[in-house]
Amino acid sequence: xxxxxxxxxxxxxxxxxxxxxxxxxxxxxxxxxxxxxxxxxxxxxxxxxxxxxxxxxxxxxxxxxxxxxxxxxxxxxxx
Amino acid sequence: xxxxxxxxxxxxxxxxxxxxxxxxxxxxxxxxxxxxxxxxxxxxxxxxxxxxxxxxxxxxxxxxxxxxxxxxxxxxxxxxxxxxxxxxxxxxxxxxxxxxxxxxxxxxxxxxxxxxxxxxxxxxxxxxxxxxxxxxxxxxxxxxxxxxxxxxxxxxxxxxxxxxxxxxxxxxxxxxxxxxxxxxxxxxxxxxxxxxxxxxxxxxxxxxxxxxxxxxxxxxxxxxxxxxxxxxxxxxxxxxxxxxxxxxxxxxx
Numbered sequence: 145x146x147x148x149x150x151x152x153x154x155x156x157x158x159x160x161x162x163x164x165x166x167x168x169x170x171x172x173x174x175x176x177x178x179x180x181x182x183x184x185x186x187x188x189x190x191x192x193x194x195x196x197x198x199x200x201x202x203x204x205x206x207x208x209x210x211x212x213x214x215x216x217x218x219x220x221x222x223x
Numbered sequence: 224x225x226x227x228x229x230x231x232x233x234x235x236x237x238x239x240x241x242x243x244x245x246x247x248x249x250x251x252x253x254x255x256x257x258x259x260x261x262x263x264x265x266x267x268x269x270x271x272x273x274x275x276x277x278x279x280x281x282x283x284x285x286x287x288x289x290x291x292x293x294x295x296x297x298x299x300x301x302x303x304x305x306x307x308x309x310x311x312x313x314x315x316x317x318x319x320x321x322x323x324x325x326x327x328x329x330x331x332x333x334x335x336x337x338x339x340x341x342x343x344x345x346x347x348x349x350x351x352x353x354x355x356x357x358x359x360x361x362x363x364x365x366x367x368x369x370x371x372x373x374x375x376x377x378x379x380x381x382x383x384x385x386x387x388x389x390x391x392x393x394x395x396x397x398x399x400x401x402x403x404x405x406x407x408x409x410x411x412x413x414x415x416x417x418x419x420x421x422x423x424x425x426x427x428x429x430x431x432x433x434x435x436x437x438x439x440x441x442x443x444x445x446x447x448x449x450x451x452x453x454x455x456x457x458x459x460x461x462x463x464x465x466x467x468x469x470x471x472x473x474x475x476x
Contacts, residue, residue: 162252207256
């Protein structure tokens with residue numbers, strides 16, 4: 145049975161690198177990037193994208209609402 | 224793989240359009256942003272964007288009207304409940320809410336808060352409690368915990384000299400003019416979901432005109448507490464929650 149697949153997109157320039165999403169992620173998908181954005185913050189990115197299930201935990205706790213979450217159901221993922 | 228997932232039809236969560244595109248002026252990791260978002264999501268889901276008037280306080284969230292894409296007014300320090308009273312009495316069919324911090328609601332605005340709750344006006348109050356004056360540089364607030372360090376209590380709050388922390392939410396729950404009093408947090412996904420339900424309930428109760436619906440959100444202030452955002456959330460769970468326990472304090476009859 146195929147897993148539910150998800151992905152997140154972070155608005156890099158608005159991310160403040162607070163690290164809260166990284167700790168909220170149950171599957172250790174997110175991490176803070178070694179590079180910094182225009183404001184000098186280490187922004188969040190998908191370090192381990194294959195594990196994302198699109199559970200939205202990161203987006204729910206993001207104080208700056210910079211995370212958009214996508215999810216596809218298993219039957220769609222197979223196609 | 225990602226290319227097949229990242230399509231508009233697969234979006235399950237995106238920023239609500241009731242938050243403007245302005246970048247929030249809050250520190251990284253501050254609970255204010257999450258609190259703003261859940262209030263705007265509730266207004267969006269209820270479809271009352273054109274019928275809602277918010278009142279911004281003085282404090283970190285003084286610029287809330289820049290971020291919330293609804294009609295807003297900004298009140299003098301502590302006077303948001305008085306301004307909201309005027310708005311709600313003139314426009315009783317509108318949804319009115321105040322958004323205040325602990326310095327605004329529990330210190331300089333104590334009189335307004337208590338009297339508005341005692342009179343039983345029919346609007347919602349959102350109270351962000353982070354136990355410190357954030358904007359002015361981390362001074363001690365009425366809600367600062369015993370022994371907690373701040374820039375004006377550098378050796379920790381001494382209750383002998385500085386008094387005890389004020390549990391504003393329990394205090395106003397005793398007043399007859401309140402109908403729904405609850406305390407929530409926004410530091411974990413489950414807490415955010417619960418807090419959003421509480422805010423939704425508070426707004427729904429305005430229709431019934433039973434009195435003040437009051438939602439306290441215990442939040443962090445990582446800059447004022449001198450911690451990282453993740454550390455401050457942990458510290459909040461370990462220290463703030465025992466003194467300010469989560470849950471509903473008063474439910475409508």
